[in-house]
Amino acid sequence: MASPKKKLQGLVAATITPMTEHGEINFSVIGQYVDYLVKEQGVKNIFVNGTTGEGLSLSISERRRVAEEWVTKGRNKLDQVVIHVGALSLKESQELAQHAAEIGADGIAVIAPFFLKPWNKDVLINFLKEVAAAAPALPFYYYHIPALTGVKIRAEEVLDGIQEKIPTFQGLKFSDTDLLDFAQCVDQNRQRQFAFLFGVDEQLLSALVMGATGAVGSTYNYLGKKTNQMLEAFERKDFSSALNHQFCIQRFINFVVKLGFGVSQTKAIMTLVSGIPMGPPRLPLQKASREFTDNAEAKLRSLDFLSFNDLKDGNLEACS
Numbered sequence: 001m002a003s004p005k006k007k008l009q010g011l012v013a014a015t016i017t018p019m020t021e022h023g024e025i026n027f028s029v030i031g032q033y034v035d036y037l038v039k040e041q042g043v044k045n046i047f048v049n050g051t052t053g054e055g056l057s058l059s060i061s062e063r064r065r066v067a068e069e070w071v072t073k074g075r076n077k078l079d080q081v082v083i084h085v086g087a088l089s090l091k092e093s094q095e096l097a098q099h100a101a102e103i104g105a106d107g108i109a110v111i112a113p114f115f116l117k118p119w120n121k122d123v124l125i126n127f128l129k130e131v132a133a134a135a136p137a138l139p140f141y142y143y144h145i146p147a148l149t150g151v152k153i154r155a156e157e158v159l160d161g162i163q164e165k166i167p168t169f170q171g172l173k174f175s176d177t178d179l180l181d182f183a184q185c186v187d188q189n190r191q192r193q194f195a196f197l198f199g200v201d202e203q204l205l206s207a208l209v210m211g212a213t214g215a216v217g218s219t220y221n222y223l224g225k226k227t228n229q230m231l232e233a234f235e236r237k238d239f240s241s242a243l244n245h246q247f248c249i250q251r252f253i254n255f256v257v258k259l260g261f262g263v264s265q266t267k268a269i270m271t272l273v274s275g276i277p278m279g280p281p282r283l284p285l286q287k288a289s290r291e292f293t294d295n296a297e298a299k300l301r302s303l304d305f306l307s308f309n310d311l312k313d314g315n316l317e318a319c320s
């Protein structure tokens with residue numbers, strides 16, 4: 001059984017894996033990155049080696065070293081460090097789970113294997129169970145991201161009876177827009193103290209209404225402060241302010257989505273906003289174009305999302 005631990009809640013930044021221009025991992029900026037999240041964005045939980053972290057594009061040895069660096073640099077600064085240990089090979093996933101336990105991570109998460117896929121709920125749970133068993137003292141999260149894995153088994157089905165099979169099961173990271181499925185996960189498991197972590201940043205307010213207890217996402221790296229204002233407004237039941245904050249965040253995400261948005265663009269935006277070099281992504285991803293970065297910067301400025309004092313054009317559409 002997992003040792004009782006503080007529930008993972010609030011914002012969780014899906015960390016980027018910083019890289020050098022030569023495509024090697026740039027471990028040297030991770031300490032600075034931790035400080036930036038805590039001090040500038042008010043984000044004290046991280047999700048390492050997930051989608052944003054290009055976890056599936058790293059070698060097993062790189063994933064181990066990245067996890068170690070975040071745990072080490074986050075010690076006494078971060079509340080929780082969750083490591084994504086999903087892999088196509090059960091053995092690799094187990095190795096990473098065991099490693100996460102050894103280095104003192106606070107939890108592990110696993111996606112569905114996506115090449116040879118589980119064809120029903122029971123097979124998927126068997127896979128997850130075998131991984132969880134490799135780290136029997138660590139809280140376990142199922143990472144539901146059907147658009148990327150192609151595994152379309154509803155999260156509601158996966159959660160049905162999961163704790164009996166996986167005693168360390170502690171929550172769901174739900175990266176999908178199907179709010180019916182998400183809400184049913186909450187509704188059917190309300191008595192259990194699970195964490196329901198939503199992963200579509202532009203729709204977080206809707207998920208909060210449905211009972212999300214926290215959120216994992218890429219934009220919390222650089223819009224954490226803004227999103228925390230939304231969470232605070234929601235908490236004090238000021239729904240009008242919460243909605244304004246969500247609309248404001250949506251204006252930015254909608255803008256970049258139309259330009260073409262993904263992990264590469266997240267790296268470029270984070271470099272711009274934080275000043276910490278995130279470097280290029282690894283193939284098969286391509287570096288964001290200069291045009292993208294210029295347009296994203298102009299939008300960030302007009303929404304007053306950049307804390308520089310050199311606004312030349314004024315806040316054209318700054319949100320309150």
Ligand SMILES: CC(=O)N[C@@H]([C@@H](O)[C@H](O)[C@H](O)CO)[C@@H](O)CC(=O)C(=O)O
Pocket residue numbers: 014015047050051052053175199200201202216217218219253
């Ligand atoms: C598909 C995808 O990358 N989704 C992001 C979102 O944060 C996403 O970037 C955001 O909602 C903007 O669309 C996260 O759910 C991914 C995530 O948490 C991770 O990196 O593991």
